[in-house]
Amino acid sequence: MRLDRVWLADVRSYVTAEIELSPGLTVLLGHNGEGKTNVLEAVGFLATLGSFRGAPTEALIRQGATSAVIRAEGEREGRSLLIETELVASGRNRVLVNRQPLKRARDLLGVLRVTVFAPDDLDLVKGGPVGRRRYLDDALVASHPRYDALQSEVDKILKQRNALLKGAQGRLDEGAAFTLDIWDAKLVESGGRLAEARQHLLHRLRPLLSQTYDAVANRPAAVTVTYVAEWTEVGLAEALATSRRDDVRRGVSTTGPHRDDMELRIGGLPARTHASQGEQRSLALALRLATHHVITDVTGSAPVLLLDDVFSELDPDRSDALLANLPAGQTLLTSASGLPPKATPDRILRVHDGQITLG
Ligand SMILES: Nc1ncnc2c1ncn2[C@@H]1O[C@H](COP(=O)(O)OP(=O)(O)OP(=O)(O)O)[C@@H](O)[C@H]1O
Ligand SMILES: [Mg+2]
Incomplete structure (x- = not known):
């Protein structure tokens, strides 16, 4: 399972955006509020038809627009995959897979699988x-x-x-x-x-x-x-x-x-009451990654891994160790604080002023 290209139109802070992804690790860098998580959220939406931030669909439509489009092209089980969704503020979302409209939007579940790690996971x-x-x-x-x-x-x-x-x-x-x-x-x-x-x-x-x-x-x-x-x-x-x-x-x-x-x-x-904040965060991350491995095993293909703001609260050693031990498959990662010293991502994208450029 892999996504090669993602298009956004009127999604969150983006008027339009085209994002090319590496089959390995793609990193999105940018300051706070530039729109990094918005990209991950849009990709996640294609998998679950929901926001991993728990936001209602309307929140994903750019302020002032009446609908939004998220489109992605990639590969699944050796065949090309094209997923298109139109998010409509007042009405039902439309979903097409390989240009075929889905009868029920929930038939999309399982077409694209993602594993998300986000700051809120600390709560786990x-x-x-x-x-x-x-x-x-x-x-x-x-x-x-x-x-x-x-x-x-x-x-x-x-x-x-x-x-x-x-x-x-x-x-x-x-x-x-x-x-x-x-x-x-x-x-x-x-x-x-x-x-x-x-x-x-x-x-x-x-x-x-x-x-x-x-x-x-x-x-x-x-x-x-x-x-x-x-x-x-x-x-x-x-x-x-x-x-x-x-x-x-x-x-x-x-x-x-x-x-x-x-x-x-x-x-x-007990980690809930005794572990440090950084340890708790490492543990939440380890839990997500371990589950990612189990799901890869059971389903026979690795979900796309979305790591939002994963380096915050991890020291440089832990951040490097995380990158050195990423599971095989595709990963999208955001960071507002740059990359740890030994990072060698396959692709760096910079997010600034509503634009995503190759860095
Ligand atoms: N529906 C919307 N229409 C227009 N702009 C929006 C919409 N929803 C969110 N935004 C804008 O998107 C920005 C937030 O983007 P995002 O959460 O992706 O930032 P980020 O780069 O992940 O920042 P951080 O590093 O703080 O996590 C905010 O400035 C917000 O105002
Ligand atoms: Mg963010």
Whole structure:
């Protein structure tokens, strides 16, 4: 999977732009606010039809314009690939792949795959469990679309179970208890499968994470990741039975895969509370890169790697180590603070005044 050329029209700060990419490492350099992330965001949009910054589609349309176009040409599984999207402020986005309009925009998912590392990823290490669960679940879907259906199924079961608990208002009559038994059985089955898939993914990630971290940190650091679920010891069925009284009293499901977490440690200490800012950032990056390797393995081709502002908070040694250990395949990287001393990118682009020029 590779992109050779990207065109933007009325995207964010760009009136028009044409960007030629190296099949290896392309670096976008420029001061704050010049439009580096805008380029990565546009490329990411072609993969997911969304912004990795969490911005609504309208925000990607240049101020004053009514629509925007993102177009990219490249190669996928030995065949040429042309993706064209038109972003419309008031209406549905149009998507063409190899000049064929897609019936449903979501058919685009999987045509182009990207791995994104962005400054907000620090939250994976520093933030609460919600982000880490979403991370695992997104990685599962990237490795196989069937997990999308499983996640929706679990969400649906929990919604129904919670509605029942809330409706019971602290007292479960016989009929409600019977229905709750049914939701519990469903949650044990689907929720159990989801937790198992997450654990299996972590099992694959574990050695890669520790290798990738050591490579970025430039020395061995004993990084570990464990799946944390209160219920694993007794099993989900028994845990649900035990927590039933509590669940009824509080009107929510207090145990299950929607409460699970993963714990990251560096040198035996929990990274969330003990690691330095630079270590946390290195760890978040290592997590992304390790997942990138797993997805490359499972799908048979490397996603395009988008590294936004990756050198900030990394010392020059770590920055160099990162570049020396980039996964095979195509990478786009932005930096506002130049490049580390030993960097030898295949292509340098300078972003200034709405223009992108070869540097
Ligand atoms: N819809 C839009 N229309 C016009 N300009 C926009 C739009 N959205 C964002 N911009 C402009 O784009 C610029 C931000 O671009 P971007 O986030 O790519 O900067 P950057 O080069 O990544 O900067 P930094 O180094 O600070 O991360 C801002 O100046 C902003 O005003
Ligand atoms: Mg930026």
